[in-house]
Amino acid sequence: MGHSFGSQIVRVFAGTYLTEIAGLVLVDGAQEDLGQRMRPFLSEEGWRAFRASWDAYPSPEDVTLARLPDMEDGLRTVGRALPDVPLVVLRGTSRAAWEAAGTPPWWPLAEALRVMREVSVEEARLTSQGRVVQAERSGHMVHHDQPELVVEAIRQVLEVVRTRR
Numbered sequence: 001m002g003h004s005f006g007s008q009i010v011r012v013f014a015g016t017y018l019t020e021i022a023g024l025v026l027v028d029g030a031q032e033d034l035g036q037r038m039r040p041f042l043s044e045e046g047w048r049a050f051r052a053s054w055d056a057y058p059s060p061e062d063v064t065l066a067r068l069p070d071m072e073d074g075l076r077t078v079g080r081a082l083p084d085v086p087l088v089v090l091r092g093t094s095r096a097a098w099e100a101a102g103t104p105p106w107w108p109l110a111e112a113l114r115v116m117r118e119v120s121v122e123e124a125r126l127t128s129q130g131r132v133v134q135a136e137r138s139g140h141m142v143h144h145d146q147p148e149l150v151v152e153a154i155r156q157v158l159e160v161v162r163t164r165r
Helices: 005-016 034-041 044-055 065-076 095-100 109-124 147-164
Strands: 024-027 087-092 130-135
Touching: 005 024, 005 065, 024 147, 034 044, 034 109, 087 109, 087 147, 095 109, 109 130, 130 147
Parallel strands: 024 087, 087 130
Antiparallel strands: none
8 A cells, every 4th residue: 555656666566576466555646647747737837846846855765856757667667567456546536625735826736636537547457456436525645534445445455355365
């Protein structure tokens, strides 16, 4: 299970260690082409702010703008070669919850929510057992806004895995 950038780490891990993975839960994860897909909706200032956001917070994973091309490449290759396991993609779809969390003024939220819904469907298709769950009262922090959805997604994946053994 991974949230946000953590979902990218989970995807690359799963694609690298195929036999070690029994199921996946991705919670409001970023996707390798999100920046490029959002680019048409961002002003020049917004595009600079989006790119600068990669360096805005200290990160133990060394997540920086300079490393972004390598990270995206890993997702396009290894991160798309997932084992065929149960996969739940949870997506925070509440505009109000996103706004309440302090969405930056340069981020076009309506377009972002649409693009992220599309991304969720694409991620769910990474395995034949993938599905999307819309967290309708959540923004990006689904695990805070609707923790029961995260717990239920994990339980459902575990149930499928246990019945196959």
